[in-house]
Amino acid sequence: MSARGYRRSALSVQRSVLVRSAASLLAVALAPIWAGAGLAAEHSARLPTGASIEPVNWEMAGRIREEAFSGSQVMAIVEHLADRVGARLTGSPALLEANEWTRSQMEGWGLRNAHLEEWGPFGRGWSFSRASLHLTSPRRLPLFALPQAWTPGTKAAARGGALRLELSTEEDLEQHRGKLAGQVLLFGEPQEITPGEQAYFRRRSSEDLAELERFPIPEDRGRGRDPEFRRRMMHRARFRPMLNRFLEDEGVLAVLRPSGRNDAILRVGGSGSREPGESPGVTELMVAAEHYNLLTRLLDAGEEVELEVDVAARFHDDDRMAYNTIAEIPGTDLADQVVMVGAHLDSWHAGTGATDNAAGCAVVMEAARILQALGVRPRRTIRVALWTGEEQGLLGSRAYVSDHFASRPPPEKEERNLPRFLRSERGPLTLEPEHAGLSAYFNFDNGSGRIRGIYTQSNAAVVPIFEAWLRPFHDLGADRVTMRNTGGTDHLSFDRVGLPGFQFVQDPLDYSSRTHHTNLDVLDRVQRDDLIQASAIMASFVYHAAMRDELLPRKPLPPESRDEGEGSDVPPTPTPTTPAAAGSP
Numbered sequence: 001m002s003a004r005g006y007r008r009s010a011l012s013v014q015r016s017v018l019v020r021s022a023a024s025l026l027a028v029a030l031a032p033i034w035a036g037a038g039l040a041a042e043h044s045a046r047l048p049t050g051a052s053i054e055p056v057n058w059e060m061a062g063r064i065r066e067e068a069f070s071g072s073q074v075m076a077i078v079e080h081l082a083d084r085v086g087a088r089l090t091g092s093p094a095l096l097e098a099n100e101w102t103r104s105q106m107e108g109w110g111l112r113n114a115h116l117e118e119w120g121p122f123g124r125g126w127s128f129s130r131a132s133l134h135l136t137s138p139r140r141l142p143l144f145a146l147p148q149a150w151t152p153g154t155k156a157a158a159r160g161g162a163l164r165l166e167l168s169t170e171e172d173l174e175q176h177r178g179k180l181a182g183q184v185l186l187f188g189e190p191q192e193i194t195p196g197e198q199a200y201f202r203r204r205s206s207e208d209l210a211e212l213e214r215f216p217i218p219e220d221r222g223r224g225r226d227p228e229f230r231r232r233m234m235h236r237a238r239f240r241p242m243l244n245r246f247l248e249d250e251g252v253l254a255v256l257r258p259s260g261r262n263d264a265i266l267r268v269g270g271s272g273s274r275e276p277g278e279s280p281g282v283t284e285l286m287v288a289a290e291h292y293n294l295l296t297r298l299l300d301a302g303e304e305v306e307l308e309v310d311v312a313a314r315f316h317d318d319d320r321m322a323y324n325t326i327a328e329i330p331g332t333d334l335a336d337q338v339v340m341v342g343a344h345l346d347s348w349h350a351g352t353g354a355t356d357n358a359a360g361c362a363v364v365m366e367a368a369r370i371l372q373a374l375g376v377r378p379r380r381t382i383r384v385a386l387w388t389g390e391e392q393g394l395l396g397s398r399a400y401v402s403d404h405f406a407s408r409p410p411p412e413k414e415e416r417n418l419p420r421f422l423r424s425e426r427g428p429l430t431l432e433p434e435h436a437g438l439s440a441y442f443n444f445d446n447g448s449g450r451i452r453g454i455y456t457q458s459n460a461a462v463v464p465i466f467e468a469w470l471r472p473f474h475d476l477g478a479d480r481v482t483m484r485n486t487g488g489t490d491h492l493s494f495d496r497v498g499l500p501g502f503q504f505v506q507d508p509l510d511y512s513s514r515t516h517h518t519n520l521d522v523l524d525r526v527q528r529d530d531l532i533q534a535s536a537i538m539a540s541f542v543y544h545a546a547m548r549d550e551l552l553p554r555k556p557l558p559p560e561s562r563d564e565g566e567g568s569d570v571p572p573t574p575t576p577t578t579p580a581a582a583g584s585p
Contacts, residue, residue, distance in 0.1 A: 106327040121322075123320055143295075149349060202510075237418050264288040286350075342385035355521050390445075451534045456484075
């Protein structure tokens, strides 16, 4: 298509969206009048122009609200996952406990086909039970630190001198070979500690919401992510196994890195290795930025710094598979078609995974409980999915989508050992029969903030539909539909194969500023009223998607080749292969 033709097409889409949006708003404004005239709310109405209006079952929306507000179990779900089970790192015994508890809970509510569906193998599990770091010289001071996942423990308290240096190339390793035994190495620069310039806890203002309605034209940065960023990340991924082996062989006691948060907030991640037979390196600790800076200042002043490290950690090799929790409310006349709703069950290990993402799991489970309690008989099957491996690259949802809906050929040899987000997607999509029958996937994973709207992932055709579905919840602060894309969570696994996958717009609260992957991700940070509101909206969206006459509109299928992480703007439509043709030479 020429640039002029593309602009004309884009303008036509925009005009269509505006007309349909205006029609939808006028229809919902007139709904009470129509209802008074005896017109059923669930039937389509037509404006004088003939524009079709998305039907909204206001009676069911009211029943959903009442059940959500008066009988909510959403906080009981969050509390069990966060306080009773605790942190749920993928591969850990705690996550498997959460898998089984959520399956049993949904089965007890009456959902069908509740089961654990394996994907993987994921690799070794990991957990820790004790961690301490002390400055012992030139003075004594306990330091605030937690271990990085998939690094070994120290087996006992051990002391060593501190040394700050950079090991980022093979030349660096050779330069320091034979010189680091028994040392505690500091990797990373001192962190700038600045006073807060904005509130840690924040709700979206009217200006924020208005900005969401403006679609920014993507910058022309070529295909995929920034090439320099990709180059650095690929080097890091390939260098890390060499560094791990070097540290282990040299007898380094431990590695310290500074947390990326101020105020003694520890933001953890993964290090070491979860691959059997591969060196996990040595104990690695994330240290509070303020304490890390203290150590660097002492070293810069020429002080002899000694540290004591004591970490009890273990690997779990008994079951290297990982599992998603799946359950359903069966459909009726359109039972072969599916509406999915999901969130990720796994977490990091610094806190208890309350806002990331027990809150999301509680919302989608509560939405299913509400519909089950109301005795709904949806036309389409409603399927709940609680994913695992999200924190390691959307692994559980990617595997599910690949098994059930669509897949590409395996990565080329040179990319197989890279993290998934660094791999290129090449080759045609092979569509499974289920691909044609998925109406939508709705996701919840941006903390415990209430829903303010929904991202459409550039899918213009769903705008008037979602605007209508949000109308019963305007009084609860949910009224925005944005054409913008959002990333970072499991709806992308669906979007990347041409399926309608959506994440809701939420109030940020203190998710990004404080709780995301940190030791502050605990139950006290969860907002009860927000989760009740979100559960009602989620239940209503799922219900209406399951009951409408047609599947939700789709964007064109993605191209045959693109880089992971690329935006989901409307691409050219390829010719997909069929399952039968996929094995042809």
